Amino acid sequence: MSEAFLISAKPDLQQARVEWLKRLDGERRLSALTVTAYERDTRQFLQFLTGHLGDAPGIKDIADLRPSDFRAFLALRRRDGAGARSLGRGLAGIRSFLRFLERQGMANAAGVSAVRSPKAPKGLPKPLTAADARKVVSGEGQLAEEPWIAARNAAVLALLYGSGLRISEALGLTAGELNGKSAGALRIKGKGGKTRLVPVLPVVAQAVGEYCKLCPWHLSPEEPLFRGAKGGPLQPAIIQREMRKMRAALNLPDTATPHALRHSFATHLLGRGGDLRAIQELLGHASLSTTQVYTAVDTSRLLEIYDAAHPRA
Template structure:
């Protein structure tokens, strides 16, 4: 984890925090985005403590952290506009840091454990309709001027909907993954370095093959599969920007995002009788409860159809 930011803490706490971040990366193997969020959240916490304690905090200042101190931090973050999900994640990072220090005999994590996280509103995933998802995944409505870039975008979107990949998983593929896609399956490394096998439909493999044919850059085994305009690894922001353009061109709702294609993958499988456990494995969810949210999506859609169609509704 990069330490390019100035940390408001004494050297002993800076070192302990760096050791904690290293353990999250090397031992717990947390996803890169989660690590970045924990680094940012704890950095903001230490900046708050600098004002709260009247100076840069050290290990002695957080050794007996009280719930009141943490509540003051959460209140300050809320005043800055942070929502319940952000506050909950921030509290989770602080708890993790304090538990790490407690195991080393440097702090007491009981105060953080006694504090309840802010309750985030429960929202259901918002998938696209099957027709709209097919239009997006086929590349319809693209405005890319260069054919190879249009083919690249279509291949990425086809993988998101056809195989249920996260955008980071799709953009993390290498040239060595092309033969596997031709054979109809793909090994994907997801969150927490969890490996799963996902199917690759013939239409998805064809989209990747068309991109490979048009791509002006060599797609070596160890090189990124999806390239930016200058040949570097394609960044998620490029696909997200392209999706915003397609929303306008295809008259799609604002909820039509790259991640909505993954939601659509799960919801449409479930609606066609897919087994919930199988969908859990395909999505790479650690817990079945995470996958079960799609049953609520499917039920709400059925009720919506019922209310519109039933003569007595």
Template sequence: MQEQFLISAKPDLQKARQCWLATLAGERRLSALTVEAYERDTRQFLQFLTGHCAGPPGIADIADLRPADLRGFLAARRNAGAGARTLGRGLAGIRSLLRFLERQGLVNAAGAAALRAPRQPKSLPKPLTAEDARRVVSAREQLAEEPWIAARNAAVLTLLYGSGLRISEALALTGSDLVNQRETVLRVTGKGGKTRLVPVLPVALQAIAEYRRLCPFHLGAEGPLFRGARGGPLNPAILQREMGKLRSALNLPDTATPHALRHSFATHLLGRGGDLRTIQELLGHASLSTTQIYTGVDTARLLEIYESAHPRA
């Protein structure tokens, strides 16, 4: 990687930094964009140290950086308009450089390791509208050429939206699950081995029954319920790809993913009066604070409607 900018550092630190960047791109095989970002972040850090140390820094000047020095850099970047994600990435780049130099016995990276990264803002889930969710899970909308594959896709997507399952949880079901259409509750093992009970809607049971009827493979009790085209376990990437086809056909946003159906399940329940504690149990969240993010989605949606509909908004 060729230097394209004037680096505010003494030759020994410039050379060491160049070796570090080459290691990132060569041995660690980081993407070109990541290496470019780390180059930019550490260049900005060295420019800050030039003012902080009253001259271009060398390896000796950064040998014992304190957390206070790094906090000063982050504060300067924040004052310049950098957000939490940018600051976090910048700190990660600096830590990587210092660890590289520490392995060569040149610096002590303890100060950087002791500094806590800026807290990252939580991005709100992006659910589908109720109408779009219904269109996605409708068997009539499926685009697969094989009828049994279309029925399979519809059954999986209906479970994601109707029961709030993660895609991994749906694909972990076996042939012994949901055999009887009178079953209304499913026992699911989620993250951390935590087991929960989720309701299964009649429409989901009908979709699964139709898939079972059309599936050309024997669905044994111990084998996976949802199969790939050759009879093996269904790969999540296949379902992601099928969802991409639906996005294009139904003119849905890029945020319409299989996992967005789980978000839609929670958001639509909350919008219809469901209480957070119950939704927490249905989703299998260990903490109520994880579920509370959906209150932000609902509030954001209300404001969006207000701003688009109110004549004085």
């Protein structure tokens, strides 16, 4: 049976849809998975319209659609269990099809353009356990062949967990900002040019000092502190790759990334009674609501412990 007979649409709309899918696959060179998803999403939409309008839709019916028609489709999909990401992708496919029809002079895409994509809920940060974080920053599981590179990696990871830095902030440090610093605070310029003070714990300073002692390159005060194997500025991808290796060596979850160490910094501080406002300042968040996500992480962890340990759970 040909695809045309499987689609709830009049012949004119069926043919336009076939042409649109061909262009997606050919001219726009979208991935096969995206084209398949768009095909499925528009098929579901046309099936919905058949019931919604009382007959298989044609191009004239598509041209007359209002924002409320698209919202009714999204509401039905949500009742069927579709999440925000699925709904957003489905709406993107329908928009693409309507805009194709608009370019062909067959319909107006204003109706679907007026509908906002559902906001996907932000996933909770996935911190490491305190024990796993200590393994990572201690250098356990390091596979680097050269001692100075192993020390460099350990120093970077210590800054992410011990000071809550983003990887870009750690790698943006100059030798003059941190080389030889014992303990105290470090001034960091983060997102949006916001400057904050972060702690430099003795154990972090020690890790950086060990790297500086072993580094074969001259570390001028105004130049990058962390160097690649050939002496240039260290790239984030190198640390990310090393973290992937450590995940395998230490049997850590896939969520154990360099950025997860920053999440761990905040979560572990909060779990030990840290003040939310102070953690906001340490992380450089402009809004307290951004930091509040860590309260959900901590509560979630407490409930996990309760379920695992309580005899009546």
